[in-house]
Amino acid sequence: MKSIQALLVLLFGISSQISFGQFTDEINSNRPGKSMMAFAVGKTIIQTETGVTYVSEDHNLLDYQAKGFMGELAIRYGVWKEELEIIGEIQYQNDKLTSGSYEESRNGFKQLTLGAKYLIYDPFKNFEDKPNLYSWKANHSFKWRQFIPAFAMYAGANFKVGDNPFSYAPSDIIEPSFSPKVTAIAQNHFGGRWVLVTNLTYDKIGTDFATINYILTLTRGFNAQWSGFIENQGYMGDYYSDGVMRIGAAFLFDKHMQVDASIGKNLKDTPGLFNAGIGFSWRFADQYEEVKIAKPGTETKMDKKVKKKAEKEAKKRKDAVE
Incomplete structure (x- = not known):
């Protein structure tokens, strides 16, 4: 727990600069990966990100299997300033646990969180990469600025609704009905096609269920409509630690709608986890008014x-x- 407390101090002790958010021409969805991007959706924008995932769990030592489906819904709303958004997230799972001749149907909320994210620094805001009319070499040289990430912070809370039958903690350990959560977010753009998003999260702070999580998501745009990603997620806690690899792709219907698909597999077999899902993201931006910064x-x-x-x-x- 001392290492967790030290991480929390580090997250809140990071000094930063204030900059401005960005409304993109095309939808800015966190799907299909699990990481959270640094940029907000834009003031007055409402965005929904939904998905259905097949989940399979197989424990070699305890000799049980669980298979079912999980529904996901995230609602993002830009408020007050371009840099700020409020985020609500829900995960609800329904599956069947089988161990020998024993069967049990399980259902419940795996996640119910509400929080806010603020873009603190954007390295490309008010920066114009002007071409050098006298040097071909200068125009084609390596751009070190791309290693400076956009930086954002998320703070929220987990809410427990009913019993959670999917917890790995002993049955006599009761999960609290409320627990804080914070995430540090960095986002790098390499050239015009690659995006690297890094999340570092301290979840369920101050409880027996506290965990430190990280997510690294690398996305590549193939053309104006198709993109793909590869992702690594790791989490460390007192009751369960693991790592997960995911890959997937997204297709842009138009500038406000996106569909996606992904698969994921963890690194251990106690239990072994596999999931495959599809999703849809939609942005309502009819009321958006562009915020312009005058020279x-x-x-x-x-x-x-x-x-x-x-x-x-x-x-x-x-x-x-x-």
């Missing part, structure tokens, strides 16, 4: 409104005097 010395939209209002007030006073 120094230029009038912003707000400046023009204030100026126009001042001119109206001056005209009223002049008319009153006359």
